[in-house]
Structures are given as C-alpha cells and as structure tokens.
Amino acid sequence: MKLRVANLLLLILLAHATWAQKGNWQELFNGKDLTGWKAVAGAATFEVKDGVIEGTAVFGTGNTFLVTEKEYTDFILEVDLMISHSSSNSGIMARGQFDPAARDGKGLVYGYQIEADPTDRAWSGGIYDEARRGWFYPVDLNPAAKSAFKMGEWNTYRIEAIGNTIKTWVNGQEVAYFMDAMDSKGFIGLQVHSIGKKEDEGRKTLFRNVRIQTENLKPMPFKGDVFVVSTLTNELSDLEKKNGWKLLFDGKTSKGWVGAYKDKFPEKGWAIKDGILTIQKSDGSESTNYGDIVTTEQFSAFDLAFDFKITEGANSGVKYFVTLSEGNKGSAIGLEYQILDDANHPDAKMGINGNRTLASLYDLIKANKQPRFVRKPGEWNQGRVVVYPDNRVEHYINGVKVVEYVRGSKEFRDLVAISKYKVWENFGEAKEGHILLQDHGDEVSYKNIKIKVLK
Known part of the structure; x- marks a missing residue:
C-alpha cells in the first residue's frame, strides 16, 4: 500500500511539473x-476561421494592426504566420506604441516590428522601427537567415524582448539581435500591410498559435556568429564578447588612438563627452586644423562597425589600411568609407557618378543606397566595413550592404587608375593598416566603434 501511495504521489508530482511547464x-x-484584441490604424479586416486569425488586405487604407489590449514588458513570444502572395508584407509588433490622435484621428502604430517579407529581398525576422526611425536590422546583416521564411507555408516566429535586447528566430533560424532602450513596454500587434494595387485587395495574412511567456523567462542563447546592432553607448553584448568583438573607443578616454603622424592624441579639437567622440567644427578644410586620429593598432582582415552623427553640410570619413608611409600633406592615404551630408555638401556632386557620396568607397565606387535607409543630420547612423581574408570588402549603411569589391582585383585597379589615388603605387593593397577618423573641418560625432579580427 505504501508503495502504491508513493507511486501515486510521484505521478501527481510529474503531472504537476508537466502542467507547470506548459503553463x-x-x-x-x-x-x-x-x-483581448482590437484593430487600429487602418481598415483591413480581421476574423477568426478554424482557429486561425485571417487578416484581409483592403485597398486605399494604411497599415492595419490587430493589437493586444494588454501591454507587456519583458516576454518571449511565439507566433505562426503564413503569407501566400508577394504583396502581403506583414510583421509582428513587439512593445508596440499607438497614438490615436495621429493622422487626423486615424491613429498611428509605431515601434519595434519584426518583419515578414515575402519578396526576393528576404528580410523576414529583421527588425524595423515602424513609423519612427526605420530599419535597424535588415537581414543583409545575417544572409544565412534569408532562406528561413517559407512562402505559402506556416512560419514560426520566436521573439525575445528582455531588458534592452530583442532577439528573433524564424523557423528555428537565428535572425536578428538588437539592443535598444527606447521602449520598455507596449502591446503585441499583428500587421496587415497597405497594398498599392486594387487587384491585390482580399489577399490574406494568417496567424495562429499566438502565445507568450512573461515570468521566469529563460532566454535562448544565439549559437551562431550573428552580427549585433546596438544603439546603446559603447556596450558590447555577451554574444559579441564571446565572438571576439572589442571596442576601439572605450567612451571615456583616447586610449588606443593618436594623431596621424603623431605620437600622442591631439590636445584640442577632438572632444570626449558622455561616451561620444566628436571632432569640432573649424574651417571645413581637410586635416589642417586639429588633424586626423588613427588607431595605434593595425588590422588586416576585420569587421569594423561604428555609429556616426553628422551636422548639416558636414564632411568626414573613416579610412582603413592607412599605413602613414606616403608622407603626403593633408589627410593620410587609405581606403575611405565616405561620411557626408549628400544634400548639402558639394563633394557629393564631384568625382565620378556619385562615388563621393555617403558610404561610398571614396572616389572609387558609389554606394548603391536608397535615401530612406539614411538618417538625416543630427541623427545616428550605423556604418560598417567588412574586409574578408580573401580581400573581399563590403560597406554597409544602417545594415544595408551598399558597396562590395575585391582589393587588388583588376576591376579595383582599373578604378584606382582613373581616381585621385592613381599617383600612389599599389594604393589600397597594403597587408595591414590603421583605422583613421578624419578631421575635415566639420563637426562629426562617433560612438560604438568596435572591431572583430577575421581569420
């Protein structure tokens, strides 16, 4: 009898444990x-059929959202989503916000949105700041995740919003890792996107199995080498530290930097305040006032990321493979990620076919970018330069790849031959070099300067 009672108690405990896990x-x-839900901001419709939420596109209306009446802070969310037509862009709001008075009383949903992208662009699982700051994690930053989303099939999204970190998965594939402190609380929302063609009216976006955890959260660690986007100031995530990233600017001192052609950091002109490194405005001339600064360390193959903020009409640049060996006047020679106010600085109209515009390989290759992916003067932009061990190079602006080339290739050398750099032998082909921040006489600020050595 005692054995039976013990077995019964064990079964009860196991059943309770299973229930608690599911619970x-x-x-x-x-x-x-x-x-528990309500539709806002547009006229698309939502209804339930056979255990599925069907969102139906309506022509002539803006983005429509089915949002929870309750708001959430930290959570783990899972949702199944299906799209069957390329016009049916969708997304899931995490900590979403709503302004009922906006758009003449029609209301406006804004905030973090996890993308569902059925087009060839394939940015599903990326993170977009709806109706506010735009894209932060285009899936150009994680190309391996572009194949995760399946058109015409159920796709399982997992979203973790814990503290200032948002991580996303699509069908078990790690997609986006974003750190930001703007919104700590908000609703969950399911989107039916606006459509541009009357013929696409009636297209369906389907949702099911919408569930959330809000207590005793156990985040799922990313296992892959996923790029991290952060708007925080000079902080590395545990994932970045694990994967070999380090800060080139500690946010407090000039450690690791000196003036170009000098053995110490400039005594004036470059200021460090509140975790931000700023070159002060002078007369707009190149490297003749306070001077450029360079890293004391040299790099060969690397992944370099940096945030920059320009003032109106400003010009600057981030150079790489700077050897300081040319003995030239003005700015030290190196490959340059151009930083420029394209709309208000004359250099944007110089060079050849726009090859001196923002994020371009200066005077060599124009950045293939759309204006909507660039933030205006006074706002922070994220720049990135990746140099692979095989000499392939990529430039990014706000997560979108805009330049790619191969150092030392015939195509590269042909471009150098018709550029201002033709006078420098083997320009841009050094085995290693310093990273340089340019003083071009305009006020430009930097933060989150980080690097990972690639092998």
Missing part, C-alpha cells in the same frame, strides 16, 4: 474569437 505559456489567441 508558463499564456495563449494570447483563444482560437475562437478576438477577445
């Missing part, structure tokens, strides 16, 4: 109706 998930959609 950690809360169903946000009951499978029958839209209790």
Whole structure:
C-alpha cells in the first residue's frame, strides 16, 4: 500500500511539473474569437476561421494592426504566420506604441516590428522601427537567415524582448539581435500591410498559435556568429564578447588612438563627452586644423562597425589600411568609407557618378543606397566595413550592404587608375593598416566603434 501511495504521489508530482511547464505559456489567441484584441490604424479586416486569425488586405487604407489590449514588458513570444502572395508584407509588433490622435484621428502604430517579407529581398525576422526611425536590422546583416521564411507555408516566429535586447528566430533560424532602450513596454500587434494595387485587395495574412511567456523567462542563447546592432553607448553584448568583438573607443578616454603622424592624441579639437567622440567644427578644410586620429593598432582582415552623427553640410570619413608611409600633406592615404551630408555638401556632386557620396568607397565606387535607409543630420547612423581574408570588402549603411569589391582585383585597379589615388603605387593593397577618423573641418560625432579580427 505504501508503495502504491508513493507511486501515486510521484505521478501527481510529474503531472504537476508537466502542467507547470506548459503553463508558463499564456495563449494570447483563444482560437475562437478576438477577445483581448482590437484593430487600429487602418481598415483591413480581421476574423477568426478554424482557429486561425485571417487578416484581409483592403485597398486605399494604411497599415492595419490587430493589437493586444494588454501591454507587456519583458516576454518571449511565439507566433505562426503564413503569407501566400508577394504583396502581403506583414510583421509582428513587439512593445508596440499607438497614438490615436495621429493622422487626423486615424491613429498611428509605431515601434519595434519584426518583419515578414515575402519578396526576393528576404528580410523576414529583421527588425524595423515602424513609423519612427526605420530599419535597424535588415537581414543583409545575417544572409544565412534569408532562406528561413517559407512562402505559402506556416512560419514560426520566436521573439525575445528582455531588458534592452530583442532577439528573433524564424523557423528555428537565428535572425536578428538588437539592443535598444527606447521602449520598455507596449502591446503585441499583428500587421496587415497597405497594398498599392486594387487587384491585390482580399489577399490574406494568417496567424495562429499566438502565445507568450512573461515570468521566469529563460532566454535562448544565439549559437551562431550573428552580427549585433546596438544603439546603446559603447556596450558590447555577451554574444559579441564571446565572438571576439572589442571596442576601439572605450567612451571615456583616447586610449588606443593618436594623431596621424603623431605620437600622442591631439590636445584640442577632438572632444570626449558622455561616451561620444566628436571632432569640432573649424574651417571645413581637410586635416589642417586639429588633424586626423588613427588607431595605434593595425588590422588586416576585420569587421569594423561604428555609429556616426553628422551636422548639416558636414564632411568626414573613416579610412582603413592607412599605413602613414606616403608622407603626403593633408589627410593620410587609405581606403575611405565616405561620411557626408549628400544634400548639402558639394563633394557629393564631384568625382565620378556619385562615388563621393555617403558610404561610398571614396572616389572609387558609389554606394548603391536608397535615401530612406539614411538618417538625416543630427541623427545616428550605423556604418560598417567588412574586409574578408580573401580581400573581399563590403560597406554597409544602417545594415544595408551598399558597396562590395575585391582589393587588388583588376576591376579595383582599373578604378584606382582613373581616381585621385592613381599617383600612389599599389594604393589600397597594403597587408595591414590603421583605422583613421578624419578631421575635415566639420563637426562629426562617433560612438560604438568596435572591431572583430577575421581569420
């Protein structure tokens, strides 16, 4: 009898443990109706059929969202989503915000949105700041994740919003890792995107199995070498530290930097305040006032990321493979990621076919970018330069790849031959070099300067 009682108690405990594990998930959609949800900001419709939320596109209206009546802070969310047509862009709002008075009383949803992109661009799982700051994590930053989303099939999204970190998965594939402190609380939202053609009216976006955890959260670690985007100031995530990233600017001192052609940091002109490194405005001339600064360390193959903020009409640049061996006047010679106010600085119209515009390989290759991916003067932009061990090079602006080339290739050398750099033998082909921040006489600020050596 005692054995039977003990076995019964064990079964009860096991059953309770199983129930508790399942009970950690809360169903946000009951499978029958839209209790706990409301549609806002547009005229697309939502209804429940056979345990599925069907969102139907309506021509002539803006983006429409089905949002939870409750707001959430930290959570782990899972949602199944299906799209069957390329016009049916969608997304999931995480900590979403709503202004009912905006758009003449039609209301405006804004905030973090995890993308569902059925087009060939394939940015599903990327992170977009809806109706506010734009893209932060285009999936150009994680090309391996572009094949995760399946058109016409159910796709399982997992979203972790814990503290200032948002991580996303699509069908088990790690996609985006974003650190930001703007919104700590908000609603969950399901989007039916606006459509541009009357013929696409009636297209469906489907959702099911919407569930959330809000207590005893156990985040799932990323295992891959996924690029991290952060708007925080000079902080590395644990994932970045694990994968070999380090800060080139500690946010407090000039450690690791000196003036170009000098043995110490400039005594004036370059200021460090509140974690931000700023070159002060002078007369707009190149490297003749306070001078450029360079890293004391040299690099060969690397992944370099940096945030920059320009003032109106400003000009600057981030150079790499700077050897300081040419003995030239003005700025030290090196490959340059151009930093420029394209709309207000004359250099944008010089050079050849726009090869001196923002994010271009200066005077060599124009950045193939769209204006909507660039933030205006006074706002922070994210720059990135990747130099692979095989000499392939990529430039990014706000997560979008805009330049790619191969150092030392015939195509590269042909471009050098018709550029201002033709006078320098083997320009841009040094085995290693310093990273340089340019003083071009305009005020430009930097933060989050980080690098990973590639092998």
